[in-house]
Amino acid sequence: MSWADKVETNDFQASAQKQWQKFQTGNLSFSDQKLEFTEPIFREGRKFAQIDAEEVKMQSANWSSAVICMVLGANPPMAVFEGFIKRVWGHLGIAQIARMTMGLTMVKFNDDATRDHVLEHGLIHFDRKPVIVRPWTTDLSAVRLVRTVPLWIRLQDLGLQYWGSKCLSALVSTIGRPIMVDKFTRERSRVQFARVLVEMEITDNPPKSIQFINELGQIMEQGVEYEWLPIKCKTCAGFGHSMAECRKERNVHWVKKIETQTEKEQDSGVQQNGKLKVEGDQASTGINTKQVEPEG
Template sequence: MVRRKKTAQKPGLRSSPIERSTVKNTHDRVEVQDEVREDLLKVVFADTVDDFPEVGEVHSLDSFASHGGARLNFEEPLVRDGKLIAQVDKEEIEVEASFWQSAMVCVVLGANPPLAMFEGFINRIWGKLGIERISRMNAGHTLVKFRDEATQDLVLESGVAHFDRKPVLLRPWSTDLDKMRLVKYVPVWIRLPDLGLQYWGLKSSSALISTIGKPMMMDKVTKDKSMVKFARVLVDVEISDHIPQCINFINELSQLMEQAIEYEWLPTRCSCCKNLGHTATSCKYTQEAVWKPKQKVADPNNGEPGGSTELCELGDEAGSKELPSSVAGKDA
């Protein structure tokens, strides 16, 4: 009788039922995840329920782009000191900047109304002039794009508009507009009474206005010199405790001259928190709420008096509230 030789099986070649079940479950989970991802993409890239791709439709970037998106391409970045640096297309930047050249940034001083409400206000006062687009920015700023720059200048020359008794600050959009300038600087119209006619040129006017802020534009009456009682100029001014009241300049005879300034409007500024749109008397950092006991009233059920506490209204007797560190640092 021939004995069969037993051969030892190499480890790892034979899998247990538990391992086979684990592999199968993992494969099933991957398939489920793929199906969920496809369904999610269908919802994300569909504008309406009718636009949802049918089940089994081929999902590709081209099909998603056809639903309103745009396909992007990989652009090789630069590598400097171990950092990846993107290279932007200057020609495309000029095209995009020209698209917003007739836009204007609006903000309601001291309020942040909903976009739908503010959009209705804009259409009511400027709708007949030709508005192409209204978009919400950050921090309550709204971007309004007009049909051309002439319409934008017309709106700026009209002065300060008011929304719910609050002034609406208007500022032309520009590529160098940053968040700090939106918060600290305010465009205001100023008048230069009895300004010598020899200083009404664009270069001379820009030199004079540059001593108090960033010159923005000259109104049409001043540019055409149809009224020479005063020059009217829009300037971006930093609102501080000391607003310039005159302009010092050296004239053509090398004499030091002084030109008076008249502000058509200036925003209120809180001396406590340094923010615009309110005064120190209404600042939330100057008053605090005080808890006082409520008047005791007898309980009609058992006749025993009960008491509770309520929040007292804000008043001058409440005292001053401690300022936050960010605000306190400004006064230090």
Template structure:
């Protein structure tokens, strides 16, 4: 006997319950990507092959398992162990052609975009810096501009005295002075010219990076 559908048999539009996934539906992928970092280069979007070669070169000793890329210039690098991932995150700052490569730990709720960056590393040059300031005073002097990170080898070994080259952390929307002024140990004011090898550019309209 054929059953005839009545009006009561047809569900009303919009009354169906929304699908809800369970933890077991996602935990395998979450566990897989826990050993990954998310990275992208500010101020540039080089070809995939170039970035892959760069990443494999700088992290060659960290047992990379896989490098994956997204169309918006973001890369996911998965390591074979959590220990290797943590070592990469603790290794410091990375620069690609003087532009900062931002590295973050992958988290399941991490938004995969280039926004939200507040501080970036950059190399600066202090021209005609008197020799007496190349020691303990140097981190204090560059602290006027940003947080001192490190000096390059030639600056540490004092083999190139035309300028001191220092990496600092800059706030992306801060003013970047062409020179800084400070008082020396005798109270005399010194003016030092600063050259930025790369400057963070932040859009005043959308607050995004890499364009004005």
């Protein structure tokens, strides 16, 4: 081996050793989140990982302002649906949009108040199909999300003594999983009816009333009014569209919409005085013109 070859070999080995030392000490530029070994625990001869409860709590709080969206009866490409989300909710302030599994999309807002505003204003439509929107939770199950939908229900003329969180939860738990109440119910500023968001299984015959035992031991019945119910297609047995709108036999190609200056000006004025304003064609804005607006 020549003198030049020895020098080149020594330089290469020295450089490699230096890089390895940097890797060991965690000084590489991409090691901003360094992981470390955590000793597992053993129970009954099996090995288990011990999760840090405080870190889970902190990470959960980071996603509390997010909602999960799904177009009922369709699975549009991410680029197309992301453009739709920005047109409808962009003026509210969106921190992140990310695609999940099984056609689910996560939209994270800047704060919890914006998330509640989106949920309280009810249903929106994408290509004449309802967009299911529910808050992010730690117990998300993709299978359950596909089989259930969040529905706003109204409990007309419900006695004010039953407007507590425990009573409302007990009442709506007979028909689904309670999620939240709207602002007017929470503040008691509208007492004609209590408005509750409930996660329910998709069924042909949703219950029209709730039976409960009151504080005197009497059996009472409370009517249930749904602001929206998913329609079922008799052709393909799918939900979210009628027979006339069924596309089972047709090929559908999604195209990302290019906004004009006029549409941008319209989208900037979607929210006025705390209510959703509908302008232009329903298909272009994505707002349901038949939505039942909350009173008050």
